Amino acid sequence: MAELLNLEGVWAGYGDAVVLEDISFSLDAGGSLALLGRNGMGKTTLLSTLMGATRFKSGRMSFEGRDLVVVPAHRRAHLGLGWVPQERDIFPSLTVDENLTVVARPGSWTVKRAYEMFPRLEERRDNMGNQLSGGEQQMLALARALVLNPKLLLLDEPLEGLAPLIVQDLLRIIGRMVDSGDMAIILVEQHAHQILPLTRHALVLERGRVVYSGESETLRADHGQLDKWLGVGAH
Template identity: 45%
Template sequence: MLVVEGLQAGYGEARVLHDIHLQVGQGQVVTLLGRNGMGKTTTISTIFGLLPARGGRVSIDGRDMTRAAPHRIARAGLGLVPEGRQVFPTLDVRENLLATARPGHWTQTRVLDLFPRLAERMGHKGSQLSGGEQQMLAIGRALMTNPRLIVLDEATEGLAPLIRDEIWSCLTRLKDQGEAILIVDKNLSALTRFADRHVVIEKGRTVWSGENTQLLNDITVVERHLGV
């Protein structure tokens, strides 16, 4: 579905991405791992056309989408749950869900079934929700675009432990339903229980990629590239 080859990008004169490679197949869960400041969010921004690529290639279903506008990326089947959630603060839950909705499997009813807590907050504006509720809403909003691949940047950052557990449970349900997922998160233990493949980046370059079992069996990768 998604193939990223030799991706390069940056801000102004600063080059942040030098050589990013990753792939996500249909129904796969792939993580994007790395220490803070290594280029994970920049990679996602460039994939979605929010930051122009300076080199390399982004392909969706074999089509070159490297310099496509963000709305074309979305129409091609990618849905984004951005870092910091970024729900619409002045819209209520229902309005947030419907704002970017497209016809398909994911309807408001299905999203509320996945996140019952949102059903209890339907009349609340985005700014009135807790951090955990906002993250549920951000995931629900992305699902309402009926993506073939959902991308989550810092999926559980800043959330209370019980809410994190609820988010992981919901993401596992999505995986079981065949959703393809590309995810950034710092909780390696949760990710290794959940993901099929991992991609590790360092200083804007892909330095390791492999199956979940390979990462679990190669502690040196964790110590060298992911340890504090």
Template identity: 50%
Template sequence: MALLEIETLTSGYGEAIVLEEMSLAIAESEGLAVLGRNGVGKTTLMLAIMGHIRQFGGTVRWSGRDISRLPANARVHLGIGWVPQERDIFKSLTVEENLMVAERVGRFDAAAIYDLFPRLRERRRNMGDKLSGGEQQMLAIGRALMTNPKLLLLDEPFEGLAPIIVEELEDTIRRLRRDYGFATVIVEQHAEDALRLSDRAIVLDRGRIVLEGLAQDLLDDFDSVQRWIAV
């Protein structure tokens, strides 16, 4: 049984349809890369999984259970963690307060997050607006982990970050998958980075899946990906 299964999902904003009859499944501990040009529906897919936008049709299932009508907070409690592109950390709270506001009982607590991101331990009393972009991204990931999810959704996690920080975050994502068995969905403009962190990939265009396959196969034939993602 799939951890998350989407069947003929049609979703969008207001009366506007963005995703059209999309179907995909994610197994436990599996990594999926979601690729495509800007505006093709990548973030919309993440928002639809979280229950943040209108669903016109289709079904979203979590471990076989239909969650299509569940609100976002209920989906978090089931085990879906969300790291938005904007990070959305609370800038008027300290690092530690940002973590504690999301805490749920499980293997990840503040101490575990500090082990994962030692920089956050050093800055645990800093306000959110006193962090660098890389530190804010670490905090956004740490806060999502504090909900103790089974599936982690990462929307453009490397955007605007220095290469050394990107490398550090990539190592963290690999560790989360290897040591803790997380399933991940990564939306990323840096397609090769996302493919190296994933088992499978889909490429979107105009709200539909136009290419899919094993991540390594798509890396080996990257020209086929470039045809869909090149600006």
């Protein structure tokens, strides 16, 4: 598999504050990475750094072999980075259908295919974004990222605050997205046991530093480390 994303010794933060220290990892095209860590450890900051929304201090970041650091934030989506932020980001006064069609770009994920993945959205295609439940809004945010046909999809806690039944639904869908290999995925979650079975690789952050980088399967089996880094009950 071709390497899609590579970070070497990345330091980044906000203003003068450094949050991320010496981050290195890489991800292949179509690959999957669980990005784990407790509250405030730097997960969102890492995704924001990929999107160009933090202050980059030093290190190297490349995407498809080209230097990402010099690409302005507003151009990164065009390169193929798709971001589903922690706070659901949909257009409240457009219908579900409009939310999808206004952002869709050519690629294997058409609006039709997105509806096949999310039948609940198709049933509500004429509802306004702000008439959807929290779970449906999260589905719409995901579907919108899919029809952008990114090469790398960044999902920031897509399961947060959702009812258990919807969580199961979304986990199944995310598993299918990973298996399709159509795009690489970085998935941020607090609940390791829910996403480690879905992803090939995992990265754990502690106070802005990488404390684990390797196979998800290996981490999943290591209850001692999971307890230490992610809290009792992480497995």
